[in-house]
Amino acid sequence: FFGGIFFNYLILTFLFLQFYILIN
Secondary structure, X not given: OHHXXXXXXXXXXXXXXXXXXXXX
């Protein structure tokens, strides 16, 4: 269960980085 939460945060961080790069 903890692994699923970690993977979920990892995807969220990746999407945020992609969005940040797209804006800049």
